[in-house]
Amino acid sequence: xxxxxxxxxxxxxNFTNGASPVVKLAGVQxxxxxxxxxxxxxxxxxxxxxxxxxYLLTVSTGSLPVHNDALVATLGASGPRGPIGPQGPKGDTxxxGPQGPKGDTxxxxxxGPQGPKGDTxxxGPQGPKGDTxxTxxxxxxGPQGPKGDTxPQGSMGPRGLSGLIxxxxxxxxxxxxxxxxxxxxxxxxTTINFTLAQTSTVDLEANGSIHGIAGNQGNxxxxxxRFLVDNAAYGNSNWGDVIVGCGNPGVSPGWWxxxxxxxxxxxxxxxxxxxxxxxxxxxxxxxCFSEAESYSATxxxxxxx
Numbered sequence: 311x312x313x314x315x316x317x318x319x320x321x322x323x324n325f326t327n328g329a330s331p332v333v334k335l336a337g338v339q340x341x342x343x344x345x346x347x348x349x350x351x352x353x354x355x356x357x358x359x360x361x362x363x364x365y366l367l368t369v370s371t372g373s374l375p376v377h378n379d380a381l382v383a384t385l386g387a388s389g390p391r392g393p394i395g396p397q398g399p400k401g402d403t404x405x406x407g408p409q410g411p412k413g414d415t416x417x418x419x420x421x422g423p424q425g426p427k428g429d430t431x432x433x434g435p436q437g438p439k440g441d442t443x444x445t446x447x448x449x450x451x452g453p454q455g456p457k458g459d460t461x462p463q464g465s466m467g468p469r470g471l472s473g474l475i476x477x478x479x480x481x482x483x484x485x486x487x488x489x490x491x492x493x494x495x496x497x498x499x500t501t502i503n504f505t506l507a508q509t510s511t512v513d514l515e516a517n518g519s520i521h522g523i524a525g526n527q528g529n530x531x532x533x534x535x536r537f538l539v540d541n542a543a544y545g546n547s548n549w550g551d552v553i554v555g556c557g558n559p560g561v562s563p564g565w566w567x568x569x570x571x572x573x574x575x576x577x578x579x580x581x582x583x584x585x586x587x588x589x590x591x592x593x594x595x596x597x598c599f600s601e602a603e604s605y606s607a608t609x610x611x612x613x614x615x
Contacts, residue, residue: 311385316359317343320350320369322379323397328372335383336365336476337507348397357478361385366474382474412456477614479504483518483600483607489533490523490590490597492548496538497600500586500610506579511615514539514573516586518600518608521565522558525595530557533598535608537573538585544573548592556598566606586610 311318318340325331326347333340333352340352350369358365367383484499500516514537522531536543536550545551556567586608590597600606 311354313359316354316356318352318354318383320352320367321348322350322369323348324376325350325369325371328374328377330371332370334366334368336474338477358385361478363475363478366476408460409457411459475613475615476510477504479612479614481610483602483609486599486601487588488523488597488599489588490525490595492589492592494536494538494543494550494587494589497586497588497608499602500608501583502585502610502612503581503583504612504614505581506577506614508579510577512575512577512582513613513615514575514584514611515571515613516608516610517568517570519566519568519606520554520556520588520598520600521567522556523590523597523599524558525591525597527591527594527596530555531596531598532556532591534589535569535571536587536589537571538587539575539577540582540584543587548589550587550589554598584610584612 318335320333324347325345331342331345331350333342333350335352335355335358338355338357340355343351343353345351362385364382364384366380368378368380371377479502481500481502483497487495487497489495506512516535516537520533522533524531532549532553532555534546534549534554535552536545538544543550546553550571551573552569552571554567554569557565559565588598588600588608600608
């Protein structure tokens with residue numbers, strides 16, 4: 311892996327035994343820069359620059375099984391690319407294919423003419439009964455019949471859920487939120503839209519920091535955060551997925567308080583959207599304040615497995 315040049319090198323063999331290679335990382339097709347019999351160089355998509363984790367890597371040069379392979383590629387901080395290793399030994403010869411079908415039987419030849427009937431000879435006298443002869447040796451086993459036809463292949467079962475990371479989406483707060491009382495408010499810039507090809511495990515994680523708005527509650531205040539998934543709210547109706555207690559500027563030493571929340575869901579195939587929401591303290595004029603500055607902004611991340 312060459313992070314400086316945003317290039318991923320794949321070493322192996324038989325890369326030119328079919329069509330031009332097609333390489334996908336976590337389901338995303340990556341442009342092929344160069345390909346030889348033993349090495350493929352691809353351009354790493356911007357989504358994976360700086361990402362750390364294990365991703366499904368597939369290489370295809372055709373539709374046959376021998377033209378396709380897959381492995382798990384781990385991305386992380388690394389040094390410069392090392393030299394190419396020596397080519398491995400030639401693999402063992404594959405097993406023999408099935409026996410071909412038996413050939414058709416030839417057409418019998420024409421029957422020759424019947425010869426003339428000979429004269430009946432004179433019957434001789436009956437001889438004495440002879441001794442019972444010895445049992446003869448068994449005859450040789452006849453040849454084995456042809457192998458029957460192979461039955462049809464059964465239908466393929468449903469595909470199971472993958473434990474590998476298939477996609478990562480991120481978002482960050484773009485505007486200030488100042489909310490008091492119980493009124494759930496979407497944090498600007500944190501809505502993520504994405505599409506799933508099949509039912510998948512989705513990990514949600516958000517974090518940031520706030521300071522309190524005292525209102526009628528003195529120095530300290532509380533507020534909550536939650537995930538809104540396809541217009542369905544998660545967590546407690548008053549505090550969502552996480553409750554944060556914090557002071558306010560110039561009055562309490564505990565202002566600018568960090569928070570973190572996580573949730574894992576199973577979502578079906580199709581289009582989805584997720585947003586981070588913030589609220590103040592129910593039944594009061596107290597709440598919290600968050601800014602889009604880098605030191606306090608809400609950061610939102612979705613991982614699809």
